[in-house]
Amino acid sequence: MKIKFKKKRLYANLVLGIIWVIIAPLSLLRDEGLNWSDYIYFGIGVFYLAHYVYDLKHQYLEIEDGVIKKNSLYGFRKKINLKDIDRVEKFAGDYTLKSNDTKLKINTSFIESQSLTSLVKILSELNLPTEKTPFIK
Structure with a gap:
């Protein structure tokens, strides 16, 4: 599943x-x-x-086989296993996913609305305690 960039960002x-x-x-x-x-x-x-061209092909995030990967043309691809996520933090609309050794920041202003809804659904389904997630269960 790909979490897509806003078209405005791509066209810019x-x-x-x-x-x-x-x-x-x-x-x-x-x-x-x-x-x-x-x-x-x-x-x-x-x-x-x-x-x-790179952003159009790869988009912002890819979620496959239990791994969320942030794509970047500059070679700084970060990835984190969904099962390894210990905490999800939300600050100023952005999400930060944390595990013991990895931290992945997701800038929601880059994401189109349908993809953002899908991302929030996936993150809210993580089995995390209430104090470690911004999503109310």
Whole structure:
């Protein structure tokens, strides 16, 4: 099961990528010739477009085989087994899942509403004591 990004976040990366890729050749129209900044503009555009494609394919979270995994283009994928979660904390709308050796923060402002409902359902079904979960049973 994938917990999806809001479309607004995905499209923001796409638009920024397109803008930067357009800026790169426009900067060549100046009479000054080729500068190092032209390469930077193009690189930033490619980075945003790669970020868009990666996020579109992998989305924010994946929940499979009892493991919740947070995807990140930068290689800092964090994962935690659902059975190992000792505590679920909620602060400012975000959830923090804690086990003995792992801490996973979930930013709910990135998640579309249907996926957020599914995530809350999964987290509320964890067998945790009342004082270790924000969900009322």
